[in-house]
Amino acid sequence: MHCQGREGAVAAHAEDVGTSLYFVNDSIQQVTFSSTVGVVIPCPAAGSPSAVLRWYLATGDDIYDVPHIRHVHANGTLQLYPFSPSAFNSFIHDNDYFCTAENSAGKIRSPNIRVKAVFREPYTVRVEDQRSMRGNVAVFKCLIPSSVQEYVSVVSWEKDTVSIIPGELPEEEGAFLETTAMISAGHKPSAMRIEMIYVKEVTGVQTAGGGRDQQEDVHGGTSGSQWDALRGLSRVPGRLCVPG
Numbered sequence: 001m002h003c004q005g006r007e008g009a010v011a012a013h014a015e016d017v018g019t020s021l022y023f024v025n026d027s028i029q030q031v032t033f034s035s036t037v038g039v040v041i042p043c044p045a046a047g048s049p050s051a052v053l054r055w056y057l058a059t060g061d062d063i064y065d066v067p068h069i070r071h072v073h074a075n076g077t078l079q080l081y082p083f084s085p086s087a088f089n090s091f092i093h094d095n096d097y098f099c100t101a102e103n104s105a106g107k108i109r110s111p112n113i114r115v116k117a118v119f120r121e122p123y124t125v126r127v128e129d130q131r132s133m134r135g136n137v138a139v140f141k142c143l144i145p146s147s148v149q150e151y152v153s154v155v156s157w158e159k160d161t162v163s164i165i166p167g168e169l170p171e172e173e174g175a176f177l178e179t180t181a182m183i184s185a186g187h188k189p190s191a192m193r194i195e196m197i198y199v200k201e202v203t204g205v206q207t208a209g210g211g212r213d214q215q216e217d218v219h220g221g222t223s224g225s226q227w228d229a230l231r232g233l234s235r236v237p238g239r240l241c242v243p244g
Contacts (some may be wrong), residue, residue, distance in 0.1 A: 019048055019104050021047035021108055022046060023045050029112075030115075033117055035120065038081045042076065043055065043117070049104060050103065052101070054072075055072050058097065059095035066092065078097065093116070094117060097113050114239050123145050125144050127140050127142055128141070146235055
């Protein structure tokens with residue numbers, strides 16, 4: 001499960017001493033989960049006396065149980081079960097929810113929470129060939145299919161099956177490499193997307209099969225957070241071609 005949120009708190013206090021009602025955490029704005037795993041979303045309210053917790057759609061409609069698909073537990077936790085692609089229902093699996101907590105101190109409402117299921121599907125990332133003159137800069141970019149861009153981050157690069165560590169390649173390798181970390185709009189907060197890699201002061205490094213051009217292979221690797229199936233390595237590496 002991946003959550004996006006904001007800081008903040010909501011509280012209600014009655015005039016009676018010892019009664020209160022508040023959210024422990026009302027910062028979650030979005031929950032993205034895998035269809036093969038499902039998700040459990042607590043309504044984290046607390047109060048004295050104990051609060052009654054309920055879930056609703058953003059439209060104000062009550063949440064009802066759907067056997068083996070959606071269930072609200074007695075403790076106020078909303079659970080969406082794993083489901084097959086054929087069982088996808090946008091009304092349930094891609095919708096805005098909110099929860100309320102109520103006791104003698106009053107009633108409070110959480111912000112809307114976007115709950116969105118995504119399907120675990122294989123995908124391939126790729127790195128396009130680049131051509132650069134000696135002494136110039138070459139820029140490689142890891143290209144991610146649009147269908148998974150929202151959930152997939154570039155986490156590593158490889159050169160000839162060896163992971164690239166920014167600034168740590170020895171000079172005899174023929175090129176100084178560094179990564180550029182970027183935060184994409186709408187992507188999960190504080191998660192860096194290493195989308196591009198720069199090769200400075202290009203020199204000829206390897207000869208690939210007798211041609212005049214000298215080439216080196218660069219791969220981009222990705223991670224789909226906790227979803228093992230959402231992992232990809234560029235099957236065809238990008239080649240840096242330096243005219244001889």
